[in-house]
Amino acid sequence: MSSLGGMPSALDLTPELRRVVSASVTLGAVVGVFGIVFGVGAVSAGGSVLQACVMSLLVFTGASQFTAVSVIDGGGTTGAAISSAMLLAARNGVYGLTMARHLDGSLARRLIAAQLTIDESTAMATAQTDRRERATAFWITGLSVYVFWNLGTLIGAIAGSSIDPETFGLDAAFPAGFVAMVAPHFSTRNGRLAGVLGGVICLVTIPFVPIGMSILCAGVAVLVGVRRP
Amino acid sequence: MNEISWTLVLVLAAGAYTCKVLGLVLIGARTLPKVVDRCLILIPAALITALIVKDTFSVGQDLVLDARALGVGAATFAAWRRAPLVLVIVIGAAVTAAVRAIS
Numbered sequence: 001m002s003s004l005g006g007m008p009s010a011l012d013l014t015p016e017l018r019r020v021v022s023a024s025v026t027l028g029a030v031v032g033v034f035g036i037v038f039g040v041g042a043v044s045a046g047g048s049v050l051q052a053c054v055m056s057l058l059v060f061t062g063a064s065q066f067t068a069v070s071v072i073d074g075g076g077t078t079g080a081a082i083s084s085a086m087l088l089a090a091r092n093g094v095y096g097l098t099m100a101r102h103l104d105g106s107l108a109r110r111l112i113a114a115q116l117t118i119d120e121s122t123a124m125a126t127a128q129t130d131r132r133e134r135a136t137a138f139w140i141t142g143l144s145v146y147v148f149w150n151l152g153t154l155i156g157a158i159a160g161s162s163i164d165p166e167t168f169g170l171d172a173a174f175p176a177g178f179v180a181m182v183a184p185h186f187s188t189r190n191g192r193l194a195g196v197l198g199g200v201i202c203l204v205t206i207p208f209v210p211i212g213m214s215i216l217c218a219g220v221a222v223l224v225g226v227r228r229p
Numbered sequence: 230m231n232e233i234s235w236t237l238v239l240v241l242a243a244g245a246y247t248c249k250v251l252g253l254v255l256i257g258a259r260t261l262p263k264v265v266d267r268c269l270i271l272i273p274a275a276l277i278t279a280l281i282v283k284d285t286f287s288v289g290q291d292l293v294l295d296a297r298a299l300g301v302g303a304a305t306f307a308a309w310r311r312a313p314l315v316l317v318i319v320i321g322a323a324v325t326a327a328v329r330a331i332s
Contacts (some may be wrong), residue, residue: 096252176321
């Protein structure tokens, strides 16, 4: 292992590691497209270009950011936006529990790794078979998603200020992006049950609870997990 | 009409980072009860599906059926046929825009 504690130097890439690096960078580039959609959405929900960019730099967890923007855009309060977004952000803590077993290094390194602990980096890391590949996949995916997500946000926020999102159907780009995002979670029986139940709960609560809180209500559906898969 | 505020941006930034640090650095490799693990892992399925429903079928507190339903329906079909992510988004937006343009 290199002195960087799992981060490979450019000189000692085996073909296997090269494959991991290229898959990780590709994933980052794809996420950049999501970043553009987020940037457009954030400014159309009344955010400034700076707010959109600071959000992507500091919050850096896509689904939570989309949730916050979608709740505000739908007329929900800041409180409703924060609570729904935080519920989704909580899963990064769960990913952290998993990644803690695979990453080592100083406290400072782990504090940086924490910011990069998201869906993509965790998924890419846990898909690898040995410790070094896992660390490489985690760091390269995390860093490339970070770069592309923020670049995408900037481009989207600037472009979004000058176009009408509805003319281009960009309001539907949000839920369409969510569809692509949720698809892997429907691969298990419990995932499908929780998804369908969450959708139904949301639909029936929308007319009766404050805007955005229907998302929080749907959180009850995770209790499907009490039963063994 | 509510807008994105600095309060939202900064509270969310602090909260999201706290979750990440809690998991990776503070709790670390300690394990949670299996049943808690099984429930937490279902959060994205439940909440993201709820977001799809909300963004497709509602305006504020009203349930509506409009161009978005067809767009998101087309995107769902594309995702089910394992279309790449970018294509799923483009199909969703393009179908919605097209339905709006002709109706």
